[in-house]
Amino acid sequence: MARIAVITHEFDRFERRRGLLLRRESPYMLGNLLEELKRRGHSVQILSGTSAKPEADIAVLHVDATVTPPDYVEYARAFPYCLNIGAADISKRRISGAVIGRNDGWQGPVIVKSSLNNLGTREQSLNRRSRRAGKPEPFPGVRVMAGYTIHNSLADVAEAVFEREDLVVEKFIPEAEPDGFGARFWIFCGERERCTRHVSPQNLVKGSDTIRREPVPVPEELRETRRKLGFDYGKFDFVMHEGKAVLLDANKTPGGARNLSSFLAAGNANLADGFEGLIRQFA
Incomplete structure (x- = not known):
């Protein structure tokens, strides 16, 4: 059985106490995956910050920020193997296949987004908690975007x-459907994966407003993109446009949304198999 360490930011809240019994629950998909791994006999330790020096066979770099601070990346290198150490920068400016410039020849509609994940709200939250603790902001000058805007x-x-x-x-470029718009979500851990196409009445497709979904294959070009971006575990949002996969968002700390809990939980055992495959490969 493996000793697993999860590296989180000093001011992340990977686990929270909920309910009358104050049970520890995680808002992250990894939290549910770790529960399955613990049931299988593996041990898990959540590390807050970079001061602890535990013995571990494998680690997961799970800092919930678009760009992982360099000191956390360096800390992660001290472990025998660390998942997602190569995915330290997931800014849309770096990963999105749909980004265009002012002089691009694109004639269709466009959308303005924050280059940061979640509109920059995660960085804002970490800054706020750091200030409350009397420490410097880890992401000074971050600007939170109110929301995406679409232009013709x-x-x-x-x-x-x-x-x-x-x-x-x-x-x-959402995928147009008679009853709405489609987007695809690929969740993976090692060699295990799930890829589904969600259709929503909204042109900005989110899992929470899905009216139907179906399994779809993972395009080979997206697998190559995953390899180049250094992802062992995570979630990619993409669309098919003119026969090609276009990556829109990459998330190394995907959440376990309550309204998708049953859908996400259904794949925990499969993803745990993928994690164990990584343990056998690297630990």
């Missing part, structure tokens, strides 16, 4: 948007 064309996007490094402009 590039010409409708203000010039100032292109001058901001924290914003990106993407082709707006």
Whole structure:
């Protein structure tokens, strides 16, 4: 059985106490996966910050921020093997296949997004908790975006948007359906995976407003993208456009949303098999 260490930011809240019995629960998908691994006999230790020096066979770098601070990456290198150590930067400016510039020839609608995951709210939260603890902000100067905006064309996007490094402009290319719009979500851990296509009445497809979903294959070009980005575990959001897979979002700390709990839980055993495969391969 393996000793697993999970590296979280000093001010992350990987686990929370909930319910009358104050049971520890995690808002992250990894939390449910770890519970399955513990049932199989593996031990798990959640590390907050970079000061602990535990003995572990394998670690997971699970800092919930778009760009993992360098000291956490360096700390992760001290473990025999650490999952996702290569996925330290998942900013949309780096990973999105739909990003375009002011002079791009794209003639269709576009969407303005934060280059940070979750509109920058995670970085804002970590900054706030750091200030309360009397420590410097880990992500100084971060700007939280109120929400995405869709424009009919590039010409409708203000010039100032292109001058901001924290914003990106993407082709707006949801998969059109008679009853709404589609997007695809690929969840993986090692060699185990699930890939589903969700259809929503909203043109910004989210799991919470899905009206139907179906399993779909993972495009080979997306597997190559995963390899290049250094992901062992995580979730990719993508669409098929003109016959090609276009990555829109990569998440190394995917959440376990309550309204998708049964859907996510159904794959825990499969993902745990993938984690154990990584243990056998590296630990």
